[in-house]
Amino acid sequence: MSTYRHMELTMKLLLLHILRLFKRGVMGYKTLLILLLFTMALIAIYARSNDSLLTSVKNTNTGKIRPDPEVLCPKNLPELWADMNSLIDARGLYPNDFNLKLIKSAIRCARIIQVEQLKVQNTFKWLLTLEGGQKILFKPLLLPKGEHEHECNVGCEHPEYEITAFAINRLLGFNNMPITTGRQISWFEEIFSIASKEIKDVMKIINTTDVCFKLRCPTTVRIREFCFSRGMIKGSAMVWLNRTIRIMYPKKTNFQYHDFHIYSRLRNKFKNSLQGQDGFCSLFRSIPPYSEDRMFYHIIDMAVIDYILNNIDQRHTYIIGDDGKTIVNIMIDFGQSFCPYPLLLLGAPIYQCCSIRNSTFKAVYRLRDRLEEEFEKETMDDPVYPVLLPNVFQQLQRQLKELVSFLDFCVAHKGMKNVVID
């Protein structure tokens, strides 16, 4: 029971006791009056303190919400968001020389003006509108870092892996994942006053300082309560693309990128093709749009990142460019990364096809030699820092090394000029 509920009951009992004593003639009118006045004063003080509880939490948290006082919050937000959105083209979502630091600090500290609950799929998520109009997909960190609720994180996902995926996507020069960073949000200071009844109904305020909600991870029976101390919620914040997002389903077949995956083996007609048969890659390449180089090598890039992150959930996803025609390949959905089991088949597009873009090939080897320092540089100022626990980071290092060994194998068997494509 909360302290306040306790106080309320104690005061009611005190009142009853005073009245009982008066009835028994133990006290006179004067004593009764004094005691009643004293009790009423106590109730008034209690009511005031209860009323100001939200404010008092708010006050103690002031100054702690902004992640890093060193990073100034950008002022010209509407222009900043507009510039960012105008940079999307067929090559990706932002250019190599883009000022990510500035955008990330804007995502971390811009005022939240609207919050919507997105239909809960695998992950509890809010769609936030930040000052200047940019929408952000916010997924709170629920499970403790490194804890696996279910095999391969199906069910309750890990939003810190979205932040990791963005860093790796960036370090490999793909630049096709929507910009993602950690953000800390205060329920009391930033959400409460703008939240709809639907959102407030989900959240429970306990002891008026901790905010909790109950959630059943879709694949598990158990309902868990997740609590945020002082209402401070950390999570991943991803730029929302105001576009139609589509998943690639090649025409006249149910054959798609997922067909390489161990998890989709059961659902597709090509299940036997996955068992390392040589013909699989040429079959894949003969199916539009994978007959087109740009599409095929995007699949290889996806396999690179999925292998490094041991992620089972990615699909070939794209948006349409400003001209209404061009396909812009993007990468999303990494909350199920770092499956604790080795999933060799995630690397099938690499070791079966043995064909990769020169830029990806070089970036993979470069990253292998500098992963620790580069990842640290990308994430050191993140509010969710350290983004990965040491054992998960070691898994990342291991997976990257294995990926390099696939490429070594390809080069040894097919020769560099047949593996690396310009």
Ligand SMILES: Nc1ncnc2c1ncn2[C@@H]1O[C@H](COP(=O)(O)OP(=O)(O)OP(=O)(O)O)[C@@H](O)[C@H]1O
């Ligand atoms: N940055 C984004 N911009 C626009 N739409 C997005 C973005 N990220 C995700 N979406 C849309 O929201 C859907 C759900 O997002 P996401 O896959 O990240 O959530 P999830 O809870 O992990 O769901 P899933 O069950 O598919 O794993 C996506 O399929 C996509 O259509």
Ligand SMILES: [Mn+2]
């Ligand atoms: Mn997901």
